[in-house]
Amino acid sequence: MIGEAAVRAGCRFYAGYPITPQNELTEYMANAMAPLEDGTFVQAESELAAINMVIGASMAGARAMTSSSSPGISLKQEGISYLAAQELPAVIINTMRGGPGLGNIAPSQGDYFQATRGGGHGDYRTIVLAPASGQELANLTMTAFDYADNYRTPVMILGDGMMGQMMEPVTFPDPVDLQKLSPKPWKLDGADGRPSRVILSLLLDTAKEEEHNWKLARKYETIAREIARADTYMTQDAHLVVIAYGTAARIAKGAIKRVREIGLKVGLFRPVTLWPFPQRAILELSRFVKDFLVFEMSTGQMLEDVKLSLEGRSRVHFYGRPGGIISTPDEIAKVINSLYHRQRLELEEE
Amino acid sequence: MAKKVFERPKYLKKSVFHYCPGCGHSIIHRLVAELLDELDIGKKAICVPPAGCAVLAYNYLDVDMGEAPHGRGAAVATGLKRTLPDKIVFTYQGDGDIAAIGTAETIHAANRGENITVIFVNNGVYGMTGGQMAPTTLEGQNSTTTPGGRDPARDGSPLDLSQMLAIAKGSVYIERTAVNSPKNIRRTKRAIKKAFKVQMAGLGFSLVEVLSPCPTNWKMTPVDAAKWVEEHVTKIFPLKVIKDKAGKVT
Amino acid sequence: MTKKTIFSGFGGQGVLMMGYLLALAAMKDGKEVTYLPAYGAEVRGGTANCTVVVSDEEIFSPVASSPDYAVIMNNPSLLKYEGMIREGGVIVLNSNLIERTPSRNDLDIVLVPANDIARELGSDRTINMIMLGAFVAKTGITSLESIMEGLSEIVKGKKPGVMKLNRKGLDRGREFALRGA
Numbered sequence: 001m002i003g004e005a006a007v008r009a010g011c012r013f014y015a016g017y018p019i020t021p022q023n024e025l026t027e028y029m030a031n032a033m034a035p036l037e038d039g040t041f042v043q044a045e046s047e048l049a050a051i052n053m054v055i056g057a058s059m060a061g062a063r064a065m066t067s068s069s070s071p072g073i074s075l076k077q078e079g080i081s082y083l084a085a086q087e088l089p090a091v092i093i094n095t096m097r098g099g100p101g102l103g104n105i106a107p108s109q110g111d112y113f114q115a116t117r118g119g120g121h122g123d124y125r126t127i128v129l130a131p132a133s134g135q136e137l138a139n140l141t142m143t144a145f146d147y148a149d150n151y152r153t154p155v156m157i158l159g160d161g162m163m164g165q166m167m168e169p170v171t172f173p174d175p176v177d178l179q180k181l182s183p184k185p186w187k188l189d190g191a192d193g194r195p196s197r198v199i200l201s202l203l204l205d206t207a208k209e210e211e212h213n214w215k216l217a218r219k220y221e222t223i224a225r226e227i228a229r230a231d232t233y234m235t236q237d238a239h240l241v242v243i244a245y246g247t248a249a250r251i252a253k254g255a256i257k258r259v260r261e262i263g264l265k266v267g268l269f270r271p272v273t274l275w276p277f278p279q280r281a282i283l284e285l286s287r288f289v290k291d292f293l294v295f296e297m298s299t300g301q302m303l304e305d306v307k308l309s310l311e312g313r314s315r316v317h318f319y320g321r322p323g324g325i326i327s328t329p330d331e332i333a334k335v336i337n338s339l340y341h342r343q344r345l346e347l348e349e350e
Numbered sequence: 351m352a353k354k355v356f357e358r359p360k361y362l363k364k365s366v367f368h369y370c371p372g373c374g375h376s377i378i379h380r381l382v383a384e385l386l387d388e389l390d391i392g393k394k395a396i397c398v399p400p401a402g403c404a405v406l407a408y409n410y411l412d413v414d415m416g417e418a419p420h421g422r423g424a425a426v427a428t429g430l431k432r433t434l435p436d437k438i439v440f441t442y443q444g445d446g447d448i449a450a451i452g453t454a455e456t457i458h459a460a461n462r463g464e465n466i467t468v469i470f471v472n473n474g475v476y477g478m479t480g481g482q483m484a485p486t487t488l489e490g491q492n493s494t495t496t497p498g499g500r501d502p503a504r505d506g507s508p509l510d511l512s513q514m515l516a517i518a519k520g521s522v523y524i525e526r527t528a529v530n531s532p533k534n535i536r537r538t539k540r541a542i543k544k545a546f547k548v549q550m551a552g553l554g555f556s557l558v559e560v561l562s563p564c565p566t567n568w569k570m571t572p573v574d575a576a577k578w579v580e581e582h583v584t585k586i587f588p589l590k591v592i593k594d595k596a597g598k599v600t
Numbered sequence: 601m602t603k604k605t606i607f608s609g610f611g612g613q614g615v616l617m618m619g620y621l622l623a624l625a626a627m628k629d630g631k632e633v634t635y636l637p638a639y640g641a642e643v644r645g646g647t648a649n650c651t652v653v654v655s656d657e658e659i660f661s662p663v664a665s666s667p668d669y670a671v672i673m674n675n676p677s678l679l680k681y682e683g684m685i686r687e688g689g690v691i692v693l694n695s696n697l698i699e700r701t702p703s704r705n706d707l708d709i710v711l712v713p714a715n716d717i718a719r720e721l722g723s724d725r726t727i728n729m730i731m732l733g734a735f736v737a738k739t740g741i742t743s744l745e746s747i748m749e750g751l752s753e754i755v756k757g758k759k760p761g762v763m764k765l766n767r768k769g770l771d772r773g774r775e776f777a778l779r780g781a
Contacts, residue, residue, distance in 0.1 A: 040432040045458035052422035056429020059416040166662050167635035169627045188414040190394035198408045200417040254660025328665040
């Protein structure tokens with residue numbers, strides 16, 4: 001799904017290194033790039049080499065992508081930091097698996113901090129998109145390339161093994177016309193009839209580095225203002241709202257549907273962009289919602305962003321299953337049930 | 351009116367080199383700049399400078415430049431060249447960059463036969479960080495991290511990366527030269543010229559290893575450093591064409 | 601209506617192919633579908649399984665903790681899934697490979713001697729098609745026509761003989777299930 005969407009988005013350069021559970025994408029890209037005259041696929045000797053090849057292709061103006069899974073994404077952080085510093089567009093797919101260390105190959109959400117806090121060294125942010133269905137995965141992959149080009153910054157799609165493995169019917173958007181994309185007046189293609197260009201990240205002059213950092217910070221502010229996005233489900237009358245992203249949000253939605261059948265007023269808030277985090281929308285909800293339940297396939301990472309967004313205005317509860325465990329909707333429904341009834345009891349006592 | 355016999359090469363910016371007295375980088379920069387003009391490839395050249403003393407190469411060479419993370423020059427160059435096969439893409443790397451932290455990227459780029467040119471400057475130390483041991487430091491040679499000189503039992507022996515790269519099927523042309531004498535400088539220019547021509551002809555991976563003196567970190571005078579290259583470095587890293595699958599390239 | 605099916609057996613028995621075909625067929629029927637193959641070390645030599653969810657509405661979880669149906673190709677899979685199937689569910693199992701009959705009496709159990717039938721057809725490669733044909737006939741989850749449509753998408757470029765043989769397998773599986781033998 002990602003592969004086809006990437007090709008339609010005009011991706012013409014892919015470099016990757018084998019790692020489970022995302023090899024299907026690498027294999028897809030090998031076959032998809034081969035017949036394209038302007039397409040390049042390189043099976044790189046390492047994750048580091050792959051991300052650095054993407055740096056080169058991006059410098060040359062191509063829409064470039066790489067993909068990996070958690071341990072491999074750790075290795076790519078060097079390159080992601082350089083992409084951010086050099087203001088180069090690129091799309092990075094992380095199909096998260098259980099960790100830390102080698103962990104396992106089951107779906108997990110343990111890389112939230114790494115993805116949203118920058119991951120590599122230095123004062124930067126990465127746009128992070130979290131699809132929850134096959135269709136959204138396809139749409140967001142195309143969006144990712146646009147964001148990357150528009151803001152000249154790396155964009156990460158944060159999925160998990162479930163998203164990576166699952167097959168769902170998808171309607172693909174029309175392919176992008178590469179000729180119609182905005183020109184890149186910064187790209188390197190030889191100084192023919194124009195002054196030579198330099199794309200660098202070394203700024204030994206501290207004043208210049210500070211200036212560059214503030215420039216990036218202003219860009220991140222613009223991004224936060226323009227693209228923060230979330231999806232809601234039955235939150236209008238909710239006494240309790242579950243906050244979850246990706247696969248966890250899907251499972252939570254199933255649970256909410258179940259508890260709605262027995263009359264519990266529960267809704268779902270699903271961040272689609274993890275960075276920028278849709279904090280205003282959550283703050284808005286806190287005007288009516290007293291309790292939030294954060295559900296993650298980790299020991300609690302997005303939880304911190306939820307708490308920061310709420311500024312102490314509502315209560316935040318947490319339920320998590322790390323290590324590659326996939327909760328069932330029934331399991332979440334039970335958690336919701338007990339929280340919900342505790343809340344109702346408290347209200348009666350008041 | 352006097353006839354102009356010496357001028358600044360077209361592709362060298364009007365700035366003063368920051369390199370130490372007796373350092374080879376300025377000479378090698380100049381040779382590259384001259385060749386970009388002579389071969390008429392400056393307008394389509396993209397250089398990938400390293401992390402190391404030559405990190406500031408973009409202050410001097412007047413061509414498009416895309417800075418690579420330490421050691422990743424060959425990977426960045428791969429991305430550039432594959433996307434723009436008609437351009438001339440070359441990396442400029444030091445021994446630490448190419449033969450330590452970037453070994454994997456370099457070997458695999460050579461093995462894939464990437465049609466890029468690598469200028470590999472070997473001065474036997476990490477110059478920019480203050481003279482630590484490099485993979486190419488000679489046995490017994492002093493550095494800030496090898497008290498008493500490089501001890502093979504403790505520190506390993508000098509690594510001949512060019513020889514290793516020659517084994518890879520995809521490498522086409524590899525030559526080792528030096529810039530410690532006018533004769534060797536002329537030879538270096540010929541070698542880099544051929545390396546560029548190999549790329550222009552689309553033949554594959556080309557590399558010129560240039561032995562370069564580092565008087566500052568070797569703690570020698572420029573003259574003594576040039577002599578050290580001749581008397582010691584070339585004994586371990588002999589000047590020669592290491593591999594030539596290209597033959598005569600026009 | 602939401603129906604969750606588990607296909608399970610040894611790697612190499614065509615278990616994932618059965619699930620994949622059902623997913624494709626249901627997609628052609630205009631249903632919401634998820635297909636989730638079990639992945640990783642398990643796939644190589646050990647037990648292979650996949651879960652297919654077919655629904656008229658949005659599917660929340662592609663995982664089935666209590667599946668409606670199971671197509672079982674070996675003993676370990678029967679042990680693993682027998683207790684999990686929803687009351688009133690269906691198990692289709694290859695009786696040539698599984699000697700034990702499930703003990704639950706709240707399930708509809710179809711014992712298909714798929715290896716015997718395949719031998720009659722002259723190709724062991726049809727075993728999974730026979731199982732799938734029986735499963736589709738028994739549950740009515742999709743039609744054999746949709747399965748064939750899906751199949752033609754997968755085997756495109758291959759000889760028509762392959763399609764014909766698979767069709768035979770599907771038909772024989774269906775006949776067997778409908779006869780109720």
